[in-house]
Amino acid sequence: MMTELFIFAESASQSGLPLGITSGGAWLLRNAWLIPLIPALSFLGILFFGKRMPRKGAELGIAAVGIAFVLAVLTGLAWLDHRDNYHGEETHLAVVTVEHHGEISHDEHHDDSHDEHAASGHSESGHHAAHSSLAVSNTVTWFQTNGVDISVGVLVDGLSVMMLFVVTLVSLLVHIYSTDYVGGDRRYTHYFAFLSLFSASMLTLVISENTLQLLVAWELVGVCSFALIGHWWEEKPNSDAALKAFLTNRVGDMGLLVGVTILFFAVGSVLPDTFGSFSIAATNTVANNGLLSHTALLVAATCLMAAVMSKSGQFFLHTWLPDAMAGPTPVSALIHAATMVVAGVFMIARLYGVFFEGLSIGGSSINLMALVGGITTLVGASLAFVQRDIKKVLAYSTISQLGYMVLALGVGAWTAAVFHLFTHAFFKACLFLGSGSVAHAVHSFDMKSDMGGMRKAMPHTYRTFIIGSIALAGLPPLAGFWSKDEILAGTGGWGLFGGTGGNGSYTLMLVMGMITAALTAAYMTRCVYLTFFGEFRGHGDVHESGPRIVVPLWILAGLAIVAGLFNLPKGFQLVPDSFQERFGHYVEPVAGYFPTISHATPSWSLAIISTLVVIGGASAAWWYYFVKVEAASKASGKSLTELPNGPTTTYPLAKIIHNILDKKYYLDHLYTGIIAGGTKGPLARMAYRFNQQVIDGTVDRVGETAVKSGQFVYDKIDQLVVDGAVNTSGRLSSEAGGELRKIQSGKVQSYAAILFAAATVLAGILIVIV
């Protein structure tokens, strides 16, 4: 048995581990829980009184999210001040340190990465401002079990403040947009109720102080997603899509349950006086300090990755996300592009200590997370090519971009990933709402049969969509360029001109990212052509949407232009130093709960090459659609969407590839047909037949035999041996049954009698023999 040395630390004393959090700070930061509370109240208000309000509850939802947005902005400003000027006391964590380090086997790999990260941490020490960024934490007891208090509360730092801003802003715009888009809907009030509930849950998620709270909010956003995907549940495809989303997420949530559990006990094992802890700050801190076994962290991180894969649409659990487009378009913009689907990315960013140590991100060239992200980004981008539904193009694009973020976190480029999350929220929401605007006009999402030439009729939608597309494709100086370029640099795989530093040499990820950049530019060009160019292929008279749709589009387009400027690269000579890396400075924690990571240096050569790649991808698609297809259209006099004898009809290989893409890599077939169908069909039927015939059959036969022998025993033994017992049971049944006794009581009495007799005899036997 190991002997242990307890280090008990007073809060704020020098012993114990510095957690990087404080219980002080501005009032707004400590009380950030007000922000989710407001939409939560509005949910209840809309649910119970919405139908009686003049605008059917929409006004309440908009007011609540509006207030939440204002509070989020104020909280953000308070954070800027806190980050630079707060000098309060830091909370320390008392830990149990175990002697006998020799007894514990480190595997080689872990030691390597550990050294590496310590070394790299050293070299980076001058990188940040001298004082660390203390997150603000404020908790109350949620419940107690086994004498341990489990708390609920807020953990406010740059990451959560940024998320508060993004969620409330996009949510507010989506609310306003929705009053037009779903105006007159059969469940208008319920729609706004669920938007409020979603906002409340998502905001709770981003300020979660502990993993249990995170898990709760995680599932709540999932159920809101379920309800809103299935908003028009009268049609079976919609409810099917909702079910698929929920069930796929449940598969990932299994990993979340297990991962959270492992971390809970692993952390508990190094804390005195408690057997577990959900605290995010404590979990990260003990992980960063190498107090947890590498195996535990690896298993936990792998389990949590399953949850990320389902929630953030990563390959191979991404298949629910395109189907989720069955929901109303504003919902797709808010939940399935800008906010909920980034919850997985957010969780990695939040628990980065666990992932960084567990997956040995530092000093490696490949790991599970980077690989999942890399594959996802390619799978998503390739599938976006073959869609004819404009929302599905955007859905696969979202999958691809989420893959980018996960890839970035996988290579250690934390700030780049979070920054991409930030910029992506704006341009993707802009694109989704733009697609909704078009669909609102033509009453269809099918680009090939019902769109085309929309640029004339819908100038605002057209312009904002173009801005969003360029931002997504990543052309300078729009938002997507900056964040994408940081991710590519962050891979550290750019060896051509001396490397960019970073946490390892993830060359494979750099290549994957580059290919995706080209593909993204190409499929967006295709999408823009099919929607806005050529001749109109739909029916009826189309016109531009109203102000409640157009104004949110322009706001988001504006942000898609400027958002990238928040994090201009360090050493970007065209602007003064004080404009560089503002986002990184305020958002990336420099604290005990955040691992020491290395930062890549921006590279002009990489930026230029990646831009050329984007232009190359766009040009190829431009040549195909804007030149060849356009010319063929003119020649045939019809508005075409593909060349009449294009590559898929000419080349067998192209045809095969197209077919595989068309069938979505056959994953749906595997999940819905084989796994779900097999469980629901043969497996369930087999279990049930076993139940009825074997288990229940046995019971029945035992019963029949008992009845027969019981009759015999009753006749011969009953009256003689257990008269008293019979009377007792008889009295009971007469009290209870009254006149009903006639029906069965004869039998019941005899069974009861046999029973008492048997019990007495058996007890006797048991006492005698043992």
Place this chain on the structure above:
Amino acid sequence: MENFINDWGLTVTTFLPMVGVAVMLLIPKAQEELHKKTALATSLLVAVMGILILTQFDFDATGQLQFAVDHIWIDVINSHYAMGLDGMSLPLVLLTMLVVPLCIIYSWNHFPEPQNPKAFLILILVLETGMIGTFMAQDLVLFFVFFEVVLLPMFFMIAVWGGDDRRYASLKFFLYTLFGSALMLVSFLALYFLSGSESFVLSDLIAAVSSNGVSRTAGLWIFAGMFLGFGIKVPMFPFHTWLPDAHTQAPTVGSVILAAVLLKLGTYGFIRIAIPVLPEAAVEWAPWIGLLAVIGIIYGALGCLAQTDMKRLIAFSSVAHMGFVMLGISTLTDFGINAAIMGMVAHGLITGMLFFIAGSVKERYHTLDINRLGGLLIQAPRMGWIFGLCVMASLGLPGLAGFWGEFPAILSAYNPGNGLPVTTFRVFMVISALGTVLAAGYLLWLLQRAAFGTPKDEFAEDPSITDVTKHEWISWAPFLALIVAIGIYPNLIFRVTDGAVDASLDDCLQVNASELTPEQEEALGCASIYNLHEDHEDHEDHEAGE
């Protein structure tokens, strides 16, 4: 008042329903309205007693028996009339007191065929006495009597007011549970004689077993007897087959009471009697209980997926849910048993509600065939939403009560009590987590088929399909409010149970084994428990972490 509650509170509460029964026996059968009012008034009085008890309950001493009474009852076998209430029984007693009046209100205007409110309500009140008594009894003979009192009214309820196949179902229910009870009684008697206890009072038995001890073999057999008795009642796989039949055939209120309270008698027996009295046998049996629990979770879920009858599906889901409860219990940790009690209360509320809804759907559509249902949200939108909420609660959505029974149970299986095989329980944990996926599958599938979509042609124009009625609202609202309230603030239950569970568990199971020196371990006398399972070393390694 205070003295009255202290001395007489529990007795009055338990037997008040019998007073109501006596009154009702004097009222002629034809005066149905009076019968209903009397029954409701009685059950409400019981609830008022419950509230009075609650106000006097010392929440800082949940681990102690409060309002305890102890008198010689059957002198010749040293059986006492011993009653008491602690944090473990309080939530279940309150649940019973809540369910009974709401069931009476629910059946107000639609008693199942063949009507006869007098007999029906008398049975419900007898049930109430039996259920409350079981949760309060501190003497094993008394416990057994109450345990059995419950059986007959439920038997008649199914046999008389049940569905088409009621005779088979009721007899099966009765015989199966009686069979279990017999073995349980055998165990009680054997325990009393072998331990040399002064009486059948639980605390005497615990003291006698720990000072005199019973042989390992005897302990195992005695535990096995209780295991069968309680396990059949829970019901645990593979003793569950009475349940779907009983539930499917029982009248709505019968199903609700069966699900909400009766099943808990079994799990309560485990944590009140079996584990505290025989901790060593419990440690040996625990992996098997855990195994049956996780089989039940998966198997129950698969059973659900194969159903076409809504009520039978909900019944099968009980097998899965009670599997989580048993998994929590089998960890023999404070954490796990707290989760189990939470699971019992949550399952009582949620599954009770689901059976209410099934009953109301049956009344409107005259069928529960899932293939024929559909569009409930269109025809009865409020009921559809309530149904949706209960489905979400049942699949363990955080923020609703079901989650707090499920997740902590899964969590506790990661680190079971001292002396239990850790690896085995971790496998159980992963399998039970898979159960949450299947639960979402069968419940959402049910919701989709019954509530989404559009109504089938045969029901599209049916005027008898109305939304939630006044009586339904009154009887459902408290259930729904509690499902949400406990979901948001689980401490409502955990705060009450924690102390009592802690007090009931053997010290050796509780302490952090890695923090014990060998001397301390010996002083506690834990060696016998710790060495029961061979991969104990494994446990220690994990405990110690790095």
